[in-house]
Structure formats: C-alpha cells, structure tokens
Amino acid sequence: MTTQIFDRPVCRLAGDTGFLAEFGEGIDPQVNARVRAVARALEADPVPGIREVIPTYRSLLFIYDPAVTHPDRLFEVMETLDIDRAAMDDQAVRVVEIPVCYGGEFGPDIDTVGQHASLSRQEVIQIHSAPEYLIYMVGFTPGFAFLGGLDDRLVTPRLKTPRTRVPRGSVGIANNQTGMYPITSPGGWQVIGRTPLNLFAPDRENPFLYRAGDKIRFVPISLAEYDRLAGKEGG
Amino acid sequence: MQAFEVVSPGGFTTVQDKGRFGFQQMGVPICGVLDTFAADMANRLVGNDDSLAVLEITVTGPSLRFFAPLEIAVTGAEMDMTLNGRPMAQWRSMRVGPDDVLTLSQVRSGCRAYLAVSGGIDVPRVMGSFSTYVGGGLGGYQGRPLKIGDILDAREVPLLTRDLAMPENMIPEYPSHVVLRVVPGPQNDYFDPKMTALFTSQYMVTPKADRMGYRLMGEKIPIRPGMPKSIVSEPSMPGGIQIPADEQPIILLVEQTVGGYAKIATVISTDIPKLAQTTPGDTLSFEGIDLAAAHRIYHEARRKQADIRLD
Numbered sequence: 021m022t023t024q025i026f027d028r029p030v031c032r033l034a035g036d037t038g039f040l041a042e043f044g045e046g047i048d049p050q051v052n053a054r055v056r057a058v059a060r061a062l063e064a065d066p067v068p069g070i071r072e073v074i075p076t077y078r079s080l081l082f083i084y085d086p087a088v089t090h091p092d093r094l095f096e097v098m099e100t101l102d103i104d105r106a107a108m109d110d111q112a113v114r115v116v117e118i119p120v121c122y123g124g125e126f127g128p129d130i131d132t133v134g135q136h137a138s139l140s141r142q143e144v145i146q147i148h149s150a151p152e153y154l155i156y157m158v159g160f161t162p163g164f165a166f167l168g169g170l171d172d173r174l175v176t177p178r179l180k181t182p183r184t185r186v187p188r189g190s191v192g193i194a195n196n197q198t199g200m201y202p203i204t205s206p207g208g209w210q211v212i213g214r215t216p217l218n219l220f221a222p223d224r225e226n227p228f229l230y231r232a233g234d235k236i237r238f239v240p241i242s243l244a245e246y247d248r249l250a251g252k253e254g255g
Numbered sequence: 256m257q258a259f260e261v262v263s264p265g266g267f268t269t270v271q272d273k274g275r276f277g278f279q280q281m282g283v284p285i286c287g288v289l290d291t292f293a294a295d296m297a298n299r300l301v302g303n304d305d306s307l308a309v310l311e312i313t314v315t316g317p318s319l320r321f322f323a324p325l326e327i328a329v330t331g332a333e334m335d336m337t338l339n340g341r342p343m344a345q346w347r348s349m350r351v352g353p354d355d356v357l358t359l360s361q362v363r364s365g366c367r368a369y370l371a372v373s374g375g376i377d378v379p380r381v382m383g384s385f386s387t388y389v390g391g392g393l394g395g396y397q398g399r400p401l402k403i404g405d406i407l408d409a410r411e412v413p414l415l416t417r418d419l420a421m422p423e424n425m426i427p428e429y430p431s432h433v434v435l436r437v438v439p440g441p442q443n444d445y446f447d448p449k450m451t452a453l454f455t456s457q458y459m460v461t462p463k464a465d466r467m468g469y470r471l472m473g474e475k476i477p478i479r480p481g482m483p484k485s486i487v488s489e490p491s492m493p494g495g496i497q498i499p500a501d502e503q504p505i506i507l508l509v510e511q512t513v514g515g516y517a518k519i520a521t522v523i524s525t526d527i528p529k530l531a532q533t534t535p536g537d538t539l540s541f542e543g544i545d546l547a548a549a550h551r552i553y554h555e556a557r558r559k560q561a562d563i564r565l566d
Contacts (some may be wrong), residue, residue: 032441035521036549038492040441046485059280074280074490075528077511085278086550087557159282159490159513162391166488203283203391222381222393228281 023048029058029098031091034081037089040081041098047168051078052156056233063102067094075232076157077166115152116173116230117201118215120191120238121246122148125148129179133210139174142211145240147171153198153236163202163220163228167236170198182208189214191238200209213238216250257322258372258409261401262356265317270376270395270407274509275384279490284510286386286394289466289531290367290562292427293331297371299565300328300348302415307375308385310401312368314534316359317401319370321351326415328371332365332429332532347420365429365532374410390467390510406502419565429532432457435522436542437496438549441489442517444499445482453496453519453541454475458504462535467510469530470499471539475502476519488515494522494530496541506530523549525556 023046030031032040040181043058044051059075069088074081122145123130134144153167159165172192178194182215186192192209201207202219221227230236241249259266271294274287276552279283288311295305310317312493316334326376329336329345336343337358343349345368351357370424378385378396387395396405439450458473476498478484484500495507495518506522506533507514522530533539544552 033438033521033546034441034492034518035438035494036523036525036546036553040489071276072279076489077487079489081279081492083276083492086553090550091546143547157488157513159488162278162282162393162510164282205390220391222391227278227382230445232280 023051025051025054029095031090032079036086037213038081038083039083039094040079041072041094044078047077047156049154052154055080057103058101059232060142062097063105068096069092076117076159083243089224111236113233114230115235115237117237117239118217118229119241119245119249120149120213120215121241121243122213124243126190126246127212129192129210130212133174133176133212133229136176139173144174147174148198148212149238149240152237155232155236156228157232157235158228158230161201161203161205165199165230165236169199170196172196174198174219175199178208179210182206186211187214189216189219191215216246216253218253256377256408256411258325258375258376258407259319259321259403261403261407262318262402263322264401264405265312265359266315267313268317268401269311269387269389270308270378270385271311271387272385272457273306275382275386275388275394278382278385279512282512283382283391285389286384286388286466286509288369289509290331290369290528292394292528293367294369295560296346296421296563297330297369298329298375300330300346300419300421301326301371301373302348302412302419303371303375308378309376310370312359312370314362314366316361316368316540318356318358321355321357322353323409324340324350324352324414325409326396327351327361327370328419328552329368329370329423331368333363334368335360335363342416346426348415348418348458350414350418356429362534366456366534367531370408374412377408377410383500406521421565422563425563427528427532431533431537432540433529433537434535434540434542434551435526435530436544436549437520439520439543440518441495441521442486443519445478445486445517446476446519447479450519450543453504457538457540460533460535460537460539464533464535465510466508468508469506469533471504471506473503475506477502478517482517483513486517488513491518492521494524494527496520496522523552525552
C-alpha cells in the first residue's frame, strides 16, 4: 500500500455531529505519529464542545456538539499546532509487556501457524515475542489493539470457520495482524496463546493497560507463571 | 430503594442513558438510548433530569411489579399498556404503588418504547454512564438485558404534586415509511457523485436491525470503478451508512466502534430517533442536505424540544 503524509489535514464530514481529519494515506507509523500528536495536544488543551477525539490509523474522528462548536473552529485550532514538532516530541513511547502462555489449551492453533511457515513451536514463540508492536489504534471491542509489525513468517490466514467463543486474553494471528481478545467474543483468529492479564476491567481505576501509540511486547511465560499471575488478577 | 421486579422482561429491555462518552478511542461504543427525544420526554414527564437512566423496550413490552410509590411514564413506540389490567395512556405521568403491575404488550407502531421512573433507575455508573453495553457485558443492570426476577432500584425523590402530560400535537407518529436526511460523507468520493441509487430508490429494513446497525435491502450502491473496495479501518459515527461488499447499505448505530467499509453518507442526529422507530419491513428513503442545513435542523429541534410545556 502506498503511504503519503498530507500537507494539511483533509476534512471528511461524518454527519452533523462528527468529522474526520485525515493526515495521510495508508498505514504508516509516521502518519500515525501525527494523528496521535494532534490527539494528545487536543487532550491537553481541550476545545469546548468536543465530546470525543478518536485517533485511528491515519485520521482523527471528532464528535462535537454543534450547539457549541463547528468543524471550521477545529481546523483553525489544528492550523495553530506545529504537527511536525509535536509528532517528534511524541517519540518517547511506552512499551507495555504482556505475559503470554503460548501453546497447549491456551494456544490451540500454534501448530497451524508453525506448519504454515515450516517453523517449530519454539520458533513461532521466539519470532512472535521478539518485536515491539506499535498500537496504531484501539477499537472494535473494548481494548482491542490494532498492532503493526508482525513478522512476515507468521502471516497465517484466518480460520475457515470462526469460533463462536474465544476466551478473553487469547492472543492470535489473522493474516498480517496479531492481537489480543480483551473480552470473550466470537472470532476467526488463529489462537496461539493467552495472557493472564485483565486487558479490560471496567471497574478498575484505569480500565485499560495501554493506548494508541504505546508499544506492546509479548513475554513468554510458563503455565505455572500464568496461574500465579491469573490468581493475582483475581481470575 | 427497590423500585420494581421484572415479572416478564419483554423482547429486549435494557437500562440506558444518553450514552458513554470518552471511551470510543478505547473501543467502547457510545451506547445509550436510540430515540433520544422519546427518552428525554419520559424523564421530563416524571420530573427527572433527562440525564437519568430509563428502560429501552424493544418491540415486545415487559411486565413489572412495583414495590414503592413512584411516578412513571412510558413514551416512544405505541404499545397497549395496562396497570392492574386497566388500560393506561402513554406520554403522561402516572402514580403507581406497591404491588401494582404494569404490563406493556406488542408494539402497534414504532419499535422502541421508553419507561422512566421518578428518581431514575439506580444502577452503578460504569465508566461515566448508566447505559448497558450488551456486547461488552457492562453497564446498566449487570451488563445485560433484563430477565425474569430482576429487581431494579430507583433513587428516592419527592414525587410530583400533579400529573404531567405531553401536548397531543407533540406526540410523534411512527409511520412505516420514513424519510431520513443525510449529509454526504465521510467517503462520498467513493461513489457516484449524484448518489442516484441512495436518493431515488427506497430501502427496506431487514430483520438484521439492532443497536449495532440496521441492514437495508434495495437497489445496490456500487463503489466507483477504480476506487478501493474497503478503507483503512476507522471509527464510526451513529448514522453512518456503510456499503459493504454486497453493496447493500448498513446504517451503523450506537454499539459500533470501528468499520472498514466506505460510508456514502451519514443520517443526521435529529433523524436517528425516526430510524430507531422503524421495524423490519418498513421502508426508508434518503434526502441529501449540506452541513449548514443539518445544523439549522439540529438547533431548531433542540429549541422545539426545550419549548415543550408539559401539563
């Protein structure tokens, strides 16, 4: 896919209470850094009438109250931001470690992923837990992180028949994406392991462990370590 | 204070307020009442602030037994309603007491009714809202639709000293054909610039219509030759008309956060209640307007709603 950074954000209307500001084309860490920089600047210095600022791969969705503000006003504010500078300042990313017990009953599809690329189970684990994956955006279900950076050798198609129930905490692969299921849901990803962490806990002071722009590193753990951490998380 | 017990839950009855804001960037959808007008008025009829939680009742009504003296009101979809077997009217407040049983039956017109109780339905606030998010199992009453035997609470407040009723001429009708006004975009450039199919034909509401979205059936809306068949995943707004691979539109609603298909247009917020009152088999047509017109309609609707005098 071609990527390109726009000189000025492009506005796309999403009805009478929302609009998107697009910062570039395609899925690209530099475009995404600009998106986040603007999101964080507007979070630090909120504009009245904005109900939500939602960062995505390459755009921001604003939800606003037309009784208070207007898209033109938001574009004026964005004009005043030094996006390049802000994106540079945003390089200090947080790396969140996610412990994962690979294989066994937690990762029923680990051998499918391995066979697909003629890799041993150990190699799959080693390759999957090596990179720092960038969280491009969070969405779809609460805390579901869209990660970039999966090693090409692990690219595996989705299951032919999706499972009706994938337990929360499951870690999987679908095509060139890898991700975690924060809540139990139906799904067609190749499941290779499970984290004992509560990725989404609505009653916790901070319900989430990470946000867009953070990086994720998967840390292989034993079954005993999984049980110990799961006990600490309160199940 | 215990307010009522669920004798029968109805088709799909959930606790909702105006929605959960601030967490869509974490994948938590807005949720909240779909027909904001009817829900606001139900709250006002029992003397509540319109930010309090109400029941959203879908197609088949529940039966509730009350524990305490309360003011209640039912608005929205037209349903036969009885209190201890006696027919009662919607869109007005009524006083109920211990052991009174309110029963709502099948809808006559519309799709969603709203029941407010004085003091508001008292459920824990989760991430800033009382709304039930069924898909995520959180908020509202135990994160799910009501079941037989559930006991719901209300905050204790002084009751109204007189009954309140909505002026007859302000009670909306719920016809089986509605016209929805839309603002083109966010991806209108992916489609025929005149949007001929969307604006000249009628679309039927299919049985796949819920709080996540309404799937429609009608003339296909093809992506323009040369444009990609999907977009880089982006968050969705309630009202967004998404065109998936089968070229039949889906209007996205309040339990959706992200989509990867192009959206030809977005239903204006003022018209979402009209959509929310349609049921499978009803027909929709679409009228394109610009942002300035949509904002005029928004302001006018708010003014009209604020001007309604209940007596």
